[in-house]
Amino acid sequence: MTVWVDADACPVAIKEILFKAADRTQTPTRLLANHSMRVPPSRYIHFTQVSAGFDVADNEIVRRVQANDLVITQDIPLAKEVIDKGAIALSPRGELFSKENIGARLNMRDFYDTMRASGVQTSGPAALSAADKQQFANQLDRYLQQHRK
Numbered sequence: 001m002t003v004w005v006d007a008d009a010c011p012v013a014i015k016e017i018l019f020k021a022a023d024r025t026q027t028p029t030r031l032l033a034n035h036s037m038r039v040p041p042s043r044y045i046h047f048t049q050v051s052a053g054f055d056v057a058d059n060e061i062v063r064r065v066q067a068n069d070l071v072i073t074q075d076i077p078l079a080k081e082v083i084d085k086g087a088i089a090l091s092p093r094g095e096l097f098s099k100e101n102i103g104a105r106l107n108m109r110d111f112y113d114t115m116r117a118s119g120v121q122t123s124g125p126a127a128l129s130a131a132d133k134q135q136f137a138n139q140l141d142r143y144l145q146q147h148r149k
Contacts, residue, residue: 072091
């Protein structure tokens, strides 16, 4: 099992939680982004810089992900694609995406996109809170415990 991270928009605090979990549980963790970033030296943490372009990192994650892998992303279409491949998707706020809830999330995303395209001002997501970080850490730990070899 591998943890894949859509690292372009992943908050630093969430990456720190992932780095600690990777070393603690000896879980391969692969970050993909189209810009350079630093990761701590670890045999379990790997960074791949992909070429610039829309959804290049997302497409690479979809290409590489396997059933039962965990993908960290806030990108709803990416979450849908990895779920379709049998993987699990978890948002940086600790929301677990599943076959049961991804359709509704896609519909809501599309609704807001339509509103913004028609000129309606919508607020962006709230800042990542301590409760969000704790929720993420709890979901991550739960998943890693359930999928240990």
